Amino acid sequence: MTGFIIAWLWYIVAFALGAVAAWLAARAVIPATNDNEAFEDVPETRAIGDR
Amino acid sequence: MKWWLFILAFLLGALLTWIYIVRRATREVRIVERDRMVETDEMDDEGYADDLPPAASTPAARPAAGAAVAGATAGVAAAAAAATVGKAAEADVSLPRSVDADLDAAPAVTLPRVAEPTIAAPVVAPVAAPVVGATTGSTTTDDDLLSLDAEPDDLDLLEVPSAGFDLDTGSVDLDASPANDEVVAPAAGVNLDAGGLDLDGAGSMDLDAPGMDLDAPGGVDLDAPGSPVRRPPTAPGWTWTPLASISTLAASIWTRAVSPSTRRLPRPRCRP
Numbered sequence: 001m002t003g004f005i006i007a008w009l010w011y012i013v014a015f016a017l018g019a020v021a022a023w024l025a026a027r028a029v030i031p032a033t034n035d036n037e038a039f040e041d042v043p044e045t046r047a048i049g050d051r
Numbered sequence: 052m053k054w055w056l057f058i059l060a061f062l063l064g065a066l067l068t069w070i071y072i073v074r075r076a077t078r079e080v081r082i083v084e085r086d087r088m089v090e091t092d093e094m095d096d097e098g099y100a101d102d103l104p105p106a107a108s109t110p111a112a113r114p115a116a117g118a119a120v121a122g123a124t125a126g127v128a129a130a131a132a133a134a135t136v137g138k139a140a141e142a143d144v145s146l147p148r149s150v151d152a153d154l155d156a157a158p159a160v161t162l163p164r165v166a167e168p169t170i171a172a173p174v175v176a177p178v179a180a181p182v183v184g185a186t187t188g189s190t191t192t193d194d195d196l197l198s199l200d201a202e203p204d205d206l207d208l209l210e211v212p213s214a215g216f217d218l219d220t221g222s223v224d225l226d227a228s229p230a231n232d233e234v235v236a237p238a239a240g241v242n243l244d245a246g247g248l249d250l251d252g253a254g255s256m257d258l259d260a261p262g263m264d265l266d267a268p269g270g271v272d273l274d275a276p277g278s279p280v281r282r283p284p285t286a287p288g289w290t291w292t293p294l295a296s297i298s299t300l301a302a303s304i305w306t307r308a309v310s311p312s313t314r315r316l317p318r319p320r321c322r323p
Contacts, residue, residue: 018060018066022065026073
């Protein structure tokens with residue numbers, strides 16, 4: 001029983017490590033942008049959102 | 052712990068996290084779009100922000116933007132006029148789309164009716180049937196196409212002598228001597244009555260012979276000397292037992308009656 005729980009804990013640790021890796025990859029691939037850059041392609045949405 | 056399960060959990064966590072991040076990034080845009088569509092009462096299932104052209108790229112907005120820049124550098128009056136035009140342009144951008152579409156009306160575009168293609172009549176080329184004796188004329192009749200009574204030369208697929216198949220003659224002679232080595236049957240043909248299982252023969256087991264007293268005390272002593280049961284000729288080292296006799300009978304029946312190797316009939320021969 002103890003071995004089963006320990007194995008599951010290892011699997012959960014692996015899942016968390018994968019999630020962290022994916023999050024870091026997303027941060028590296030998709031650069032952070034400000035509001036102006038984010039609404040550059042769709043300016044009409046900014047005008048509507050400000051109202 | 053299994054290492055492949057560890058890797059699987061790692062990949063699963065990475066995949067789910069990536070999907071969550073991407074979906075959250077795309078959902079933000081759609082929420083903004085949804086707010087606009089709720090205000091303009093154009094909420095549908097297929098609307099996206101890309102449906103509207105950008106304000107700066109529309110032909111009506113470009114002169115307004117240019118006028119705004121020129122007005123800022125020219126003067127107060129020009130700036131006021133440009134501001135007015137700019138406000139008009141901005142108002143145009145913020146106006147909701149109002150498209151009156153009569154869904155019940157017939158479609159304006161009417162496709163031209165495609166003319167039905169004319170199907171040309173099939174051209175039947177005359178078939179040159181090999182008719183024996185036909186030297187002139189290309190007209191053929193049904194009688195000339197296939198003649199079962201014609202000479203065998205008309206049929207290319209048949210490689211038979213000139214007499215053709217004579218089914219009425221004795222093509223299969225069961226009583227004839229075998230003509231090839233494949234026939235295992237005796238020389239007199241397949242004679243199922245000769246040399247078969249002769250239970251009354253001298254070399255066979257005599258079931259009616261005295262001495263088979265199963266009720267006698269001590270049972271049947273097959274190995275006892277002076278047994279009246281006549282043993283069939285057996286191979287050296289073969290111990291005769293009733294079971295062996297039965298197997299011998301079965302083998303004899305199989306060899307002479309059932310085995311396909313002995314039932315092979317002589318091949319039908321076509322007489323020249």
